[in-house]
Amino acid sequence: DGGITQSPKYLFRKEGQNVTLSCEQNLNHDAMYWYRQDPGQGLRLIYYSQIVNDFQKGDIAEGYSVSREKKESFPLTVTSAQKNPTAFYLCASRSGGAIAKNIQYFGAGTRLSVL
Amino acid sequence: KQEVTQIPAALSVPEGENLVLNCSFTDSAIYNLQWFRQDPGKGLTSLLLIQSSQREQTSGRLNASLDKSSGRSTLYIAASQPGDSATYLCAALANAGGTSYGKLTFGQGTILTVHP
Numbered sequence: 001d002g003g004i005t006q007s008p009k010y011l012f013r014k015e016g017q018n019v020t021l022s023c024e025q026n027l028n029h030d031a032m033y034w035y036r037q038d039p040g041q042g043l044r045l046i047y048y049s050q051i052v053n054d055f056q057k058g059d060i061a062e063g064y065s066v067s068r069e070k071k072e073s074f075p076l077t078v079t080s081a082q083k084n085p086t087a088f089y090l091c092a093s094r095s096g097g098a099i100a101k102n103i104q105y106f107g108a109g110t111r112l113s114v115l
Numbered sequence: 116k117q118e119v120t121q122i123p124a125a126l127s128v129p130e131g132e133n134l135v136l137n138c139s140f141t142d143s144a145i146y147n148l149q150w151f152r153q154d155p156g157k158g159l160t161s162l163l164l165i166q167s168s169q170r171e172q173t174s175g176r177l178n179a180s181l182d183k184s185s186g187r188s189t190l191y192i193a194a195s196q197p198g199d200s201a202t203y204l205c206a207a208l209a210n211a212g213g214t215s216y217g218k219l220t221f222g223q224g225t226i227l228t229v230h231p
Contacts, residue, residue, distance in 0.1 A: 004158075042119070042204060042221030043159075058218075090158055099208070099217045100146040100166045106158035 003027065006091050006107035013078065013085060014115050021076045021110045023091035032074040033092040033104065036060060043090060049074055078112065086114050117142040117209050121222035128195055128229055136190040136225045138205035143183045146208040146217050150179050150190050153202045153224070162203075163190070195229045202226050 004025045013019045025032065031050050035043035045058030049068040063082025068074055074093075078085045088111050092104040118141045128134055138148070147166045151159040163172045163179040165188065171180040178191040188205055202224040208217045 006158075040124075040223065042206075042223045043219075044221075045218065088156075092159075100168075101164070103149060103161040103164050104159075104219065105161070106151075108158045109156070111156070 004107035029093035030096045031094040035090045037088040117220040119222040125226040138188040140207045151204045
């Protein structure tokens with residue numbers, strides 16, 4: 001089945017620790033995204049990548065880092081500099097072509113909590 | 116800066132009722148307007164996408180309209196069912212500062228409960 005796989009489903013971070021959230025897609029999509037969702041709020045963009053070896057900061061990139069070494073993978077690292085990391089993290093991807101027509105496909109999310 | 120607002124924040128209706136969810140956006144220079152469904156603790160599922168040149172899109176019991184001039188979109192759900200209970204999010208895709216990348220700006224969502 002084609003889709004986006006996020007792991008783990010639940011993740012706990014100790015103070016001062018870096019943690020990495022995995023996102024893998026087998027849709028052959030060029031663009032990939034990371035969003036953060038807080039309770040009662042919409043999604044906010046952390047980072048995005050339009051192509052392998054290239055990525056750009058979104059609206060709330062501070063305290064996060066990403067890499068895009070392979071087309072199918074876009075891991076997100078939550079660093080110790082992110083002081084309020086507790087949230088639901090969603091990864092998405094979009095195919096190329098006419099931008100007005102392409103929807104974003106989402107993974108099932110990773111819920112990160114601080115111990 | 117694009118801002119997207121959804122009203123109401125929550126809605127509870129009896130099964131079988133027709134209902135309307137509202138979405139407003141401040142910048143009309145959008146590529147499209149998308150509606151998503153989110154079940155508790157899950158990711159988002161795309162429901163409908165309306166391109167900026169279109170007025171509405173339909174899928175089954177769902178109909179979404181777009182009025183760019185007024186900065187509004189509505190999602191109409193006909194004959195609601197308990198299985199429709201979820202959070203519904205709208206998102207406007209706009210040009211991100213002259214780049215070829217389109218940025219999705221999300222509303223806060225409407226929590227819909229359909230009771231038997």
